[in-house]
Amino acid sequence: MLKSPYTRLPLWREQPDNIVGILHAKDLLRALNAADWRLDKLDVLKLSAPSWFVPDTTSLQDQLNEFLKRKSHFALVVDEYGEVMGLITLEDILEEIVGQIADEHDIDVPGVRPQPDGTVNVDGSVPIRDLNRHMDWSLPDDEATTIAGLVIHEAQTIPEPGQAFTFYGYRLEVLRRQRNKITALRIKSLNK
Template identity: 55%
Template sequence: MFSDAYFIPETTLLFDQLQAFRSRREHFAVVVDEYGDFRGIVTLEDILEEIVGDIDDEHDVDLAGLAPQADGSWLVDGNVTIRDLNRTLGWHLPDEDASTVAGLVLFESRTIPSPGQEFRFHDIRFRIVKRKGNRLTRLRLWAD
């Protein structure tokens, strides 16, 4: 049995969304911006994890695009989301101005860096490993 999709604005507060999930007996919603464009999906589990921390279950998978290195660094694909990286590694990188690791480096550095360049933001060291055109596709990260 299918029902209509449940749409919510991206400005909805977590507590309000939690209450809406409970009253509607929904477990996920489609998030849209002020123009009605798709921004993502939020689940009840996402909200609960924001409140109480990570909830491990049988549906969780290892984060693709993230590989630990012998020297303690992490090899990270540029399109890995900051939110997923923070959850997986217990870091606290900001995700207000960029949603991906590559986007954060572009935002903070105010440049399109070349392979080999290093930056340090928010107590994390970022080294550009690979770039395709203007896209940062692979980075190495260290927590300082």
Template identity: 40%
Template sequence: MSDISIGVLFGILIFLILLSAFFSGSETALMTLNRYRLRHLSKVGHQGAVRASRLLERPDRLIGLILLGNNFVNIMASSLATVIALRLGGEGAIPVAAFLLTLVILIFAEVAPKTLAALKPERLAFPAAFVYTPLLRLLYPVVWVVNSIANMILRLLNVSPEDMDDQVLSKEELRTVVIEAGAMIPKRHQKMLLSILDLEKLAVEDIMIPRNEVDGIDLEDPIEETIKLLQDSAYTRLPVFDGSIDNIVGTIHVRKAMHALTHGRLTHEVIREICDPPYFIPEGTPLNRQLINFQRKKQRIGMVVDEYGDLLGLVTLVDLLEEIVGEFSTDPADSVQEVQPQEDGSFLVSGSANIKELVRTYHWELPLDGPRTISGLIIEYMETIPEPGTSLLLAGYPVEILQIKDNMVRMVRIQPNKYPQET
């Protein structure tokens, strides 16, 4: 060692510090890689990602290899710094050399490379994977011995390196990922993805058309009225019942009925024959499950029934899809406008207006865990059928009841200014 010049010794020392920086930075980079992005890059054939993914299958071996190399070069650097100190200043220079080497390693071989690796992990991890893959094969016996001893100690603490956490995201974590994706996912697509995640929180009765609003064909009506209903219908499928909506015969595709009409043979008996069997859905079925059921059974419309088999309403595939993509555009002539803004700032709201849609569209703070319509919410709150002209404070909003018909609230006026509720 005494034959080697000081310049060469300093060169070797700098090289060892650079190696230490490589080991420290690559360790942080590999351990902070986004596992889902890594899987994606591996599937598309990125060679650096493929090698990094293989190394991370057994992180204990990778960490053993990195620490073996890092500790080796740090000890070599310390020994070399001691030799340089003895040659430059004798034994008194050893503490100074130890202090300076500690400072240099801390800044240049630990903090700086690890910070860079944490900010740009792929930039360092993928090239490092090309180095560690053959190095692990070369030093595998030494790494195996070190890991075996370390794993034996871990097993005493009931920890096994084979029990790898697959890092499966929960639904709430996945929701956070979608929200924080920012500009990577368009706002509209974010809403759709979040709506899919929320499907299981809703059941079919939350989106169904209640039975009193269901349009259908009554086989006891004159055939002329049935024909007019088919010609004026805005729907492609209609339920068919016999005398009462509780006696469902099936559902009919309007196109089939009009085809029979053009051939002059549309009768109630023909309607019975061309009807599809009714498809019944339990009221508590989650929307995510019902979406699969619609696909599996090749159905587009279902009758929602309670535990006693009584009909509660009707739900269609379109209703369910609207929970994901939002309302489909419709012709104003095909539907009644349920919310009408007034010049004084108030809103005329139909009693059948869906509370969830009002909250989504106008951001009103109405309760979502009770009735699904404004009429139902008012009747539940008052515990009676109110008289026209009645005023009340509903969830902090001044509400005036304008019209009552068939034991239902048909029209109300809502002031958007919310008053503080009494506690």
């Protein structure tokens, strides 16, 4: 928890898709203090809040209303099969409405590495939405969640390393692939 930049962490049992609760850093610190900082006296599951799952088809307006109604800032997003796709926060929604909200705890997006030549090396698992925010880009995220998913969707195939595609004003080159998964790309905005 200390190495995480987040204050709320999903807890899972046996496999990552089996989310059993949400642990807030403040709750953990209060409980540790009350237990004289002895980890053996803690049951993190009892400290956690219930998980809240929302469909990936929920509109921003509906999700904002639910956050306000529930007085919550955090939900897990699931697809039509109940698979966890990621998470959404109240801050995510507000940033979609008013633009980036910077604070002292914001960090760079893991897996996004701008290069001196103006290109950006990106892990395939990076969410398009995070990449767009971090780079001030406008890649579409309605057909895919990750940048690798977008390339596969647009290419209509799983590309080989070295293949490059140009769409939506960006050049995307596949750098690495493991089995059927694109693991690394190089992206150049053609608009700047």
